[in-house]
Amino acid sequence: MSVKGMADILPEESWKWEKIRSLFLENARRFGYKLIETPIVEHADLFIRGIGDGTDIVDKQMYLFNDKKGKHLALRPEGTASAVRSFVEHKYNSELLHKWCYFGPMYRYERPQKGRMRQFHQAGIEAFGVDDPALDAEQIILARELLVGSFGIESVKILLNSIGCPACRPGWQVALVDYFRRYDRELCDNCRRRLDINPLRILDCKVQRCSEIAKDAPAGRNYLCGSCSAHHNKLKQYLSDMNIVFEDDPMLVRGLDYYTKTVFEITTDKLGSQSALIAGGRYNDLVKSLGGKDSPATGWAMGIERIFLLSDIKHASEKTVYFIALDEPSKIVLFKLFASAAKRRNCRFDYKGGSLKSQLRRANGAGAQICAIMGENERISDTLLIKDMKNKTQKLIKIDEFGETL
Numbered sequence: 001m002s003v004k005g006m007a008d009i010l011p012e013e014s015w016k017w018e019k020i021r022s023l024f025l026e027n028a029r030r031f032g033y034k035l036i037e038t039p040i041v042e043h044a045d046l047f048i049r050g051i052g053d054g055t056d057i058v059d060k061q062m063y064l065f066n067d068k069k070g071k072h073l074a075l076r077p078e079g080t081a082s083a084v085r086s087f088v089e090h091k092y093n094s095e096l097l098h099k100w101c102y103f104g105p106m107y108r109y110e111r112p113q114k115g116r117m118r119q120f121h122q123a124g125i126e127a128f129g130v131d132d133p134a135l136d137a138e139q140i141i142l143a144r145e146l147l148v149g150s151f152g153i154e155s156v157k158i159l160l161n162s163i164g165c166p167a168c169r170p171g172w173q174v175a176l177v178d179y180f181r182r183y184d185r186e187l188c189d190n191c192r193r194r195l196d197i198n199p200l201r202i203l204d205c206k207v208q209r210c211s212e213i214a215k216d217a218p219a220g221r222n223y224l225c226g227s228c229s230a231h232h233n234k235l236k237q238y239l240s241d242m243n244i245v246f247e248d249d250p251m252l253v254r255g256l257d258y259y260t261k262t263v264f265e266i267t268t269d270k271l272g273s274q275s276a277l278i279a280g281g282r283y284n285d286l287v288k289s290l291g292g293k294d295s296p297a298t299g300w301a302m303g304i305e306r307i308f309l310l311s312d313i314k315h316a317s318e319k320t321v322y323f324i325a326l327d328e329p330s331k332i333v334l335f336k337l338f339a340s341a342a343k344r345r346n347c348r349f350d351y352k353g354g355s356l357k358s359q360l361r362r363a364n365g366a367g368a369q370i371c372a373i374m375g376e377n378e379r380i381s382d383t384l385l386i387k388d389m390k391n392k393t394q395k396l397i398k399i400d401e402f403g404e405t406l
């Protein structure tokens, strides 16, 4: 048995993963995002500092272990902290715009459910060096284009908010603490602890009573500074100009601590309850807090398991040619033809042999469109019998015409 929450991607479905990956990379590349591959294992400290204490990920969900030298390591639970670590480590110039994208497995110890695994996959984009709401708009446009245009997922909803910056958020935090203190006894244990560490996190608690209380909490919108509020308004303008429908949701926060200003989610109701397919936002302070120069940044991540469940992409299969030899000497001649044809197209050789009937049955099973058949008669006359499996027609051709027949 595989480890709980960790699944195989079987040969029958791997084409769909490949397709999702290539559609993602293709779209990202058109907007200038280049692929970065970071290691799956990082220092645990990176995520504790980057994502923050008091978040579900750091408190409960990380896969932590010590290596043989006692180094405290973690399987990456998300992609942004690693990308920032790499950006800082390789000293990229924070004055310039850098656009990166990634695709790979992430690890969180959660209760597995439909579309949520302990080893799951995320594709994401990050842009460093620019604090412009137009860039936030670009990333939301790219996200939407992927979901609707490439993966064929209709009925998505864009939720948008600004959670402010270090200049204005403390005001909101004080108001939140004041508000939630009144419900001290009713909040869950986690939220009571969050009250001291990061009261914003309470807005995101999934415990029913907590979310009921949170509904009437003071909205961050009223506390935004001039710069945050202008940023948010411009972003909304850019999206409206593109006729992109969104919901401005003053209670939207993200489950990670590093966000500043813009946060957003693109959700669907196609998986039962409303669930996020893409989530992200701006994180202008993370690069600095992980040891780099001050560099604004923004990005999002997409859950591939959910895309896999919802996407309607089709398997565009290439024609398969199936090679059938009816005796041993023909097999030797035919195998040479097969091996050179397989360099250029989709080919299968029937190694099991036997009667024409049983080989044709296997050709059908393999989804072959064309069979190239050789028995004694064909071999002696340097010919091949070409059978079209769909139209049930067949014709005899010269071996040296074989290439152009296909």
Ligand SMILES: [Zn+2]
Residues within 6 Å of the ligand: 164, 165, 166, 167, 168, 169, 224, 225, 226, 227, 228, 229
């Ligand atoms: Zn602000």
Ligand SMILES: [Zn+2]
Residues within 6 Å of the ligand: 187, 188, 189, 190, 191, 202, 205, 206, 207, 210
């Ligand atoms: Zn709670």
